[in-house]
Amino acid sequence: MDNQKPFKTIEEQIKILNNRGLIIDDETEISLRQFGYYSIVNGYKWLFLSRNSVGKIIKPERFIKGSSFFEIRGLYDFDKELRSILYKALLEYESNLKAKVSYIFCKNHPEEKSYLNVKNYRDYKHNSVNKTINNLDNTIKKYSLKDYDNAIKHYLNNYNQVPLWVLVNFLTFGDINYLYRNIDEQVRISIAKEFSKKYKDNYNEDVKIQVESLDSVNHLVNNFRNAVAHGEITYYMHLTKGPSFQNIKKDLNLKT
Template sequence: MNEDKLFLTYNQQMKKLRNDKHIECNGSNHKKILVRAGYFNIVNGYKTPFVSGQDASGNHIYISGTTISQLQAVKQFDDQLRSFLLKYITQVEEETRTLAGYKFDECNDNGKIPWYDTNAYSPNKSLQDKMSVISKAYNELSRSQLDYVKFYMDNHKQIPTWIMIKVVNFSTFIDIIHCSKIDISHSLCQLYGLEDEQGRANVKLLIGSLHWMRKIRNACAHNERVYCLTRKTY
């Protein structure tokens, strides 16, 4: 078995950090960091700011004087950043879902054209795209365990738009906006001042921003690192 994969006690982990990585890790306080955060989480997750290069074997070389406490400080910053971002991302998510649900019904004859009718969506989108997003929304509603969804399923003939918009996954919600009539995306652009150089609603920026927000939101929700999260460049 690869030596790096062997089980190591906390004391052995501390010794490995000191001898192999030259990261200061001594005493009960440093040991508590490993107990609470875990070796992989604290070292592999937050070592990057302290790496100064690589040796001939490809192993990381750390800035002289690096301590496990400093790695923990980066983790604490990341924890605070995650909480901060999640607070405002969920606020924006609630706002966009609320306004989109309202505008969806408003531009569909005040709700007389239901969300599961392809006529409720943009005539510029293909039938396949519209059927796909309707199918995804219906499947997610049918799997929902929320009380109010079950109530509507059991006592009404259809699920209203506002419930559908509220319940579907964020990725499905973005697809709905992308396939919906232009009034919906334009109202969201207006809400957040997303305009191009000519002052026109920048729908491409809106959709891209929502996808990027979704990526950060998922990272926050799953307690993944966010301080080093970047967009892929092509």
């Protein structure tokens, strides 16, 4: 079978871009060698391609007259910086959520391994609760078998159990999101109150953040965190399906 996408040298890549009407500069070769044709061109060319009267990209592809590689690289750099800013904020939120979930859950359920008890969840007969508990248990087993030292192995070897405030540091955001969704309602309410206090500390404004609002925020954060962490195109990312954010706007007194 013929190779539909044969290998192209940097020189051949530049020639393709030039033949399609893109203005090439001295930095083009350096950029392609450093970051790759796919990451820069295939990821960020779309705003610069010629389109027909109904907005469809003309085939074979041609760049809009006057478009340059410098502009495409600029959009690539902008998106890279945007991901860096978002990632920092998303990690801070993740750390806040993990700290609040573990602290308040353990305060309400101080018994050992309470997070493995189905009765400490709001709908303990639901499959999602069993899935959450199994995931927590499997995370402990996974890190207990690692060939390097870690906090989970330390607590198992010395105390025969792993506190939730230790375990949360080994959970993905998706894991902590599902945990928050399934823990008992009073704990969820208490966590939402803590975020309300944090909002007042940051913005000097009294708000009452509802548990459903945090569910919506967590859904949004989970999607964007994964995209940002894996270097996906971010500047035009949107969710095709997701929760309503009307409750968030209401909680934060946002009119738009």
